[in-house]
Amino acid sequence: MSTDASPASDAPPEGRAVLPRLLAVVLGLTAALAVMLCAFALPSVNGGPHHAPLGVTGPAAAVAAIGEQLPDDAWEVTAYADPEALARAVENRDVVGGLGVGGDGVSVFTASAGGQQIAAAVGGLGGTLAQRQGVPVHTRDLVPFPADDPRGTGLGAAALPMIFGGMLPAIALIRLFPGHAGLPIRLAGVVAFALAAGAAVAAILRFAMGTLDGSFVTTWLGLSLGMAALAIPFLGLESVAGLAGFGLGAMVMMFLGNPLSGLATGPYWLPDGWSTLGQILPPGASASLLRADAFFDGAGAGGPVLVLTAWVLAGLALMLVADWRHRAGARRRQPAAG
Template identity: 60%
Template sequence: MTQHAASPTPAGQGRKLVVFVVGLAAVVVAMLCAFVLPSIHSGPHEVPVGVTGPQSATAAVSKALSGEKWEVTAYDDEKALTSAIEDRDVMGGIALSPDHVTAYTATAGGPQATAILTSTATALAEQQQVDVTVTDLKPFPEDDPKGAGFSSATLPMIFGGMIPAVALSRLFPGHSGLRLRLAGGISFALVAGFAVAALLQFGTGSLSGNYWITSLGISLGMTALSLTLLGLESLMGMAGFGLGAAVIMFLGNPLSGLASGPHWLPDGWATLGQLLPPGASGSLLRANAYFDGVGAGTAVLTLSCWVVFGLALCLIADRRGRRKATVENAAPAPRAQLV
């Protein structure tokens, strides 16, 4: 009976396995840090707020909100303060007078900032033994006063970009299906964007802005995600798609700041989150849904850059596919062997 000896491991295969295991472990740790660290260090970080009133009183507010957590700006009067809040120059403010304290908030801009400003104004009123009033200039809609629908919009927008990229790559594979994948990704983003906006605005009452503009904003975010993932898949296969999806889910999702606003994340993490499609999509949705588009410019520019990036990847993949097809067509056909 003949026994076959076990074939030795090819040279370099063991080293490749070690690199794979160590590299994958490093990626998992990095993704875990992206989830855990922002949560541990969450809280106000340079949140812009305004104050108006007598100089001594505004000094007291500035002292109460001192440190790196807040950026306090003094305004001449209450009208200037409320205008700054509506223009999103500040997230809220406190107006002081000898017999009254008023907290002006914008809950739709960040519920956590609203809560702290309200408690600060209440404490100041108790010290002065005067009445306190809280005026919410930009609240969530009455049908969804806590903004639950808005806060839960991140995953639908992310999956609205990821799912069509996966499905289209399977339905129309290869270079021949690239243009169909592009057309399908853009078409799906438009349809899904209007559907998601309709559900959130008319179904749950979570949004209160112009429906058409809000829908186009959601569609732009989905398009940015979808085209980027399609471009990565076209160039690198499913490895490229997996890399893009991991960045979006494990970095973009926790760093989007949709529920709290970006000022509630540490500075570096907040900046990174706003540069990724989920964060930019969330900021655009907030601006269109509650602030009449104020502050939407940066988010639109960021998402447009991602759209261009995805299209560029697809263009490179298209040219590479054409060159490959040309070489294959130009190659001489193998001669038939005579038996």
């Protein structure tokens, strides 16, 4: 007579133990789906100028009237002495665009490379103002996209490659060089990959697609810093919390960092809170740095560089914590072994 004994792992779990875990999984996944939907949909639904800096020049009465007519939550108006000063402010990214009121009509100053939607909104303001006054409108795009890609299509397509440029090397190196002994090898690997991949992406966008302008070296180094600011924190999270830490970081960057980066629209087109969150995450800071390096001769690059450097240092700090924990554990094991 034989007894058919099933392994313990095949035995059905008890109901009391299953229900809390099942409920936690269902609620957790539902919350993650809700956050993902909000991150992708709400910025688009509520897209529009949000406290966007707008320059205005002309007679004092006309400038004051424009400031009074525009909603405060959409535009922040700054007066400039003359059209030349306003044009310099647009080129230096002090304002997203400007309106000039003069005897020959209304002049509209835009920078479509800084965000096509916001540039179109500035153009709409100028057209409305000119229509009310019955005068012609003159539009000057001071910082356009290059002629080979006048709509900036390649720039919007670079969002996911920039994010995967931080995730993929971390995944591959964690699998190839696991454990604490492989930690310095993984770090060296992601730095080397960031430099190589940054050069490749910059070359494709610049020379193959014609999307980018400006210094190739500066753009390359900025892209590499953005990829390192993703990959090194991923390594740090995995070294401290294992695959769970890596997975959490990947979810945040994919489901929040990607839709809130503002790469296709510019940060001022997103709602205030979403825009701020996006700019302190590596994808958003990388997008702002890429625009600054590729189109504005580095104007406005300081803030994104600080954000990305802080993420790199945070990842290194997590790796140091993991190393300290490993050494402390080794010291505790030595007396026990003796």
